Amino acid sequence: MAARFATPRAGGMAALAALIALLPLGLRNDYFYDVAILVGLNAIVCVGLNLLVGYAGQISLGHAGFFGIGAYGSAILATRYGWPPLAAMLAATLAAAAIAFAVGRPILRLRGHYLAMATLALGVIVYMVISTEDRFTGGPDGMTVAPLAIGGWALRDPRLWYWVVGALLLAAVWFALNLIDSPTGRALRALHGSEVAAEVVGVDATRHKVMVFVVSAVYASIAGSLNAHFSGFITPAKVTFLHSIELVTMVVFGGMASTFGAVVGAAALTTLPQVLTPLKDYEMMVLGAVMMGTMIFMPRGVVPSLQALLTRRRDAAAAAAAPAPRPGDGQ
Amino acid sequence: MSAQFVQFLLTGLTVGAIYALVALGFSIIYNASQVINFAQGEFVMIGGMATVWFAAAGVPYAAAIPLAVAAAAAVGLALEKFAVEPARGASVVTLIIITIGASIFLRGLATLIWDKQLHVLKPFSGDTPIVLGGATLLPQSLWVLGVSLAIVLALAWFFGRTLLGKAMLATSNNRLAAQLAGIRVRHVLALAFALSAALGAIAGILIAPIAFTSYDVGVMLGLKGFAAAILGGMGSGAGAVVGGIVLGIAETMSAGYISSAYKDAIALLAMLAVLFFLPSGLLGRRGTERV
Numbered sequence: 001m002a003a004r005f006a007t008p009r010a011g012g013m014a015a016l017a018a019l020i021a022l023l024p025l026g027l028r029n030d031y032f033y034d035v036a037i038l039v040g041l042n043a044i045v046c047v048g049l050n051l052l053v054g055y056a057g058q059i060s061l062g063h064a065g066f067f068g069i070g071a072y073g074s075a076i077l078a079t080r081y082g083w084p085p086l087a088a089m090l091a092a093t094l095a096a097a098a099i100a101f102a103v104g105r106p107i108l109r110l111r112g113h114y115l116a117m118a119t120l121a122l123g124v125i126v127y128m129v130i131s132t133e134d135r136f137t138g139g140p141d142g143m144t145v146a147p148l149a150i151g152g153w154a155l156r157d158p159r160l161w162y163w164v165v166g167a168l169l170l171a172a173v174w175f176a177l178n179l180i181d182s183p184t185g186r187a188l189r190a191l192h193g194s195e196v197a198a199e200v201v202g203v204d205a206t207r208h209k210v211m212v213f214v215v216s217a218v219y220a221s222i223a224g225s226l227n228a229h230f231s232g233f234i235t236p237a238k239v240t241f242l243h244s245i246e247l248v249t250m251v252v253f254g255g256m257a258s259t260f261g262a263v264v265g266a267a268a269l270t271t272l273p274q275v276l277t278p279l280k281d282y283e284m285m286v287l288g289a290v291m292m293g294t295m296i297f298m299p300r301g302v303v304p305s306l307q308a309l310l311t312r313r314r315d316a317a318a319a320a321a322a323p324a325p326r327p328g329d330g331q
Numbered sequence: 332m333s334a335q336f337v338q339f340l341l342t343g344l345t346v347g348a349i350y351a352l353v354a355l356g357f358s359i360i361y362n363a364s365q366v367i368n369f370a371q372g373e374f375v376m377i378g379g380m381a382t383v384w385f386a387a388a389g390v391p392y393a394a395a396i397p398l399a400v401a402a403a404a405a406v407g408l409a410l411e412k413f414a415v416e417p418a419r420g421a422s423v424v425t426l427i428i429i430t431i432g433a434s435i436f437l438r439g440l441a442t443l444i445w446d447k448q449l450h451v452l453k454p455f456s457g458d459t460p461i462v463l464g465g466a467t468l469l470p471q472s473l474w475v476l477g478v479s480l481a482i483v484l485a486l487a488w489f490f491g492r493t494l495l496g497k498a499m500l501a502t503s504n505n506r507l508a509a510q511l512a513g514i515r516v517r518h519v520l521a522l523a524f525a526l527s528a529a530l531g532a533i534a535g536i537l538i539a540p541i542a543f544t545s546y547d548v549g550v551m552l553g554l555k556g557f558a559a560a561i562l563g564g565m566g567s568g569a570g571a572v573v574g575g576i577v578l579g580i581a582e583t584m585s586a587g588y589i590s591s592a593y594k595d596a597i598a599l600l601a602m603l604a605v606l607f608f609l610p611s612g613l614l615g616r617r618g619t620e621r622v
C-alpha cells in the first residue's frame with residue numbers, strides 16, 4: 001500500500017485533480033466542454049447521493065426534485081426577481097435544505113420499498129408543482145435563466161465554466177471523503193449495517209439519517225442551480241422521475257459506498273447517451289439493460305468490483321514472489 | 332345527491348376499479364416474493380398497446396384481448412426468470428433498481444415495437460352513454476366495473492378454495508415451511524408474476540377506450556396502483572380493492588370540486604400521508620419487524 005500512495009484517499013484526490021487538469025487537452029470544441037461540464041455537475045449530485053445511498057443505506061428516488069428546487073429556485077429569483085445569481089443560488093440551496101430537513105424525519109423513518117416510494121412521490125410532487133405553476137416556472141416549456149454574474153461580470157465561456165465546475169467537484173469529493181472519515185461517517189456506516197445495533201451503541205440513527213439527507217439535497221440543489229445558470233435554460237425534463245432514476249443508477253453503477261465510484265458512474269452514464277446518439281431509439285433499452293445487468297452481475301458496482309479484482313491480483317502476485325506462499329492463494 | 336356528485340362517484344368508481352386491479356398485481360407479487368415490482372405499470376401499458384396493435388392488424392377483440400393478456404403474462408414470466416430470480420437474496424435497493432431497469436427497458440422496447448403516439452381503443456360495446464340519475468355512464472365503464480368485480484371474485488375463490496391458491500398463500504406466509512410441505516416454491520413465484528402481469532394487462536385493456544394509451548402510460552398508473560396498495564395495506568387483497576376505490580373516488584372528487592391541476596398529486600399525497608401516519612394501511616396487518 002505505502003508504495004503506491006500515502007492513502008487511497010489522497011491518491012484518489014490527486015488522481016481526480018490530475019484528470020480534471022489534463023482533460024481539456026482532449027476537449028476539442030465547445031460541445032466536448034458542455035459534456036464535460038454536465039459530467040461534473042452530475043458527479044456532484046452523485047457524490048452527495050452516494051453519501052445517502054451508499055454509506056447510510058437509505059435509497060432516494062426523488063433527488064431530481066432537489067436538483068429542480070435548486071435549478072428553478074435560482075432561475076426564478078435571478079431571472080424574474082432580478083436577484084444577484086449567487087444570492088439566488090444561496091437562497092435556493094437553503095430552501096432545498098429546509099425542505100429536506102422538514103420531510104427528512106417522517107420519510108427516513110420508512111425503510112426499503114416504502115422509503116423508495118415515498119421519496120419517489122416527493123420528487124414527482126416537486127415535478128408537478130414546477131410544471132403546473134407556469135406563472136413562475138414557464139410550465140412544461142421551461143424558462144430562460146440569467147447567466148451566473150458576479151458584480152457586472154458574467155460567466156459565459158464554457159472553458160471557464162469547466163474550471164469552476166471542476167474545482168467544485170474536487171471540493172464536493174473532498175468534503176464527502178472527510179465526512180465519511182469523521183465520527184459521523186462511521187455512525188452512518190454503522191446504521192447501514194444494522195440500525196438497531198447502531199442505536200444500541202449510542203448512534204442517534206434518525207439525526208444522522210436526516211443530516212445526510214440534507215447534505216445530499218444540498219449537493220443536488222447546488223448542481224441544479226449551476227446547471228440552470230450554465231445552460232441558460234431549464235425545463236421540467238431535468239426534474240422528472242426518470243432523472244432521479246438516472247442519478248441513482250449512476251451511483252450504483254459506479255459503486256455504492258465509493259465516492260470515486262460515484263464520479264465514475266456519473267461520467268459513464270452521462271457520456272453514454274452522447275455516444276449512443278446514432279442509436280437514439282435504443283437509449284432507454286440500453287439504460288434499462290445497464291441497470292439490470294449491473295445489479296445482477298456486479299451488485300457492488302464497477303469501481304469496488306475492479307478494486308476487489310486488483311487486490312486479489314496483487315495478493316496473488318505477492319504470494320507468488322514470496323519465498324513461502326500462503327496456502328490457498330495460488331494462481 | 333346532486334347529479335354532479337353521482338357523476339363524480341361513477342367516474343371515480345371506474346378509475347378506482349382500474350387502480351384496484353393494478354394494486355392487486357403489486358400485492359400478489361409482494362406476497363409471493365417480498366419484491367415491489369416497479370415494472371407493474373408496464374404490464375398495464377403492454378395490455379393496452381398490444382390490444383391496439385392486434386386490433387389494428389384486424390384481429391377481433393375476442394382474440395386480440397387474450398393474446399395481449401398472454402403477451403403480458405409472458406413478459407411477467409420472463410421478468411421473474413431473467414431479472415428477479417438471478418438476484419435472489421439481494422438487498423432491497425438492488426431489487427428496486429432491477430425492476431426499475433426492467434420497466435425502462437420495457438418502455439424502450441415498446442417505443443421500438445410500437446411508437447410514441449397516443450392510441451385509443453374502440454369501446455367494447457359502443458359509446459352511447461347511459462343516463463343514470465342525471466349522470467351519464469359510458470358502456471365501457473360498465474365493462475370496467477363488471478370485469479373488475481368478476482376478477483376480484485375469481486381471485487377470492489382462487490386463494491380461498493383451490494389448492495394452488497392456498498399453496499401461494501402458504502409460500503407468502505413462510506417460504507421454507509411451504510417448501511418443506513412439498514410446494515414448488517419456484518413455480519409459485521413464476522405464477523405470481525404471470526398472474527400479476529395478466530391483471531395489469533386486463534386493467535390496461537379495460538381503461539384504453541376511456542383514457543388514451545401510449546408507451547409511457549404505465550408510469551402514472553403503476554404509481555397510483557402502488558398508492559392504492561399502500562392505502563389499503565400492502566399485501567392485503569381486500570385492502571388493494573378498497574384502496575383503489577377510495578383513491579379513485581378521492582381523486583375524481585377533488586378534481587371536480589377543488590381543482591384538476593393537481594389531480595395526479597392526490598394519490599401521491601394520500602400515499603405519503605398513509606406512510607407517515609398509518610404505515611400498515613387501512614386493512615393491512617399490524618406487524619412488528621424482527622431484528
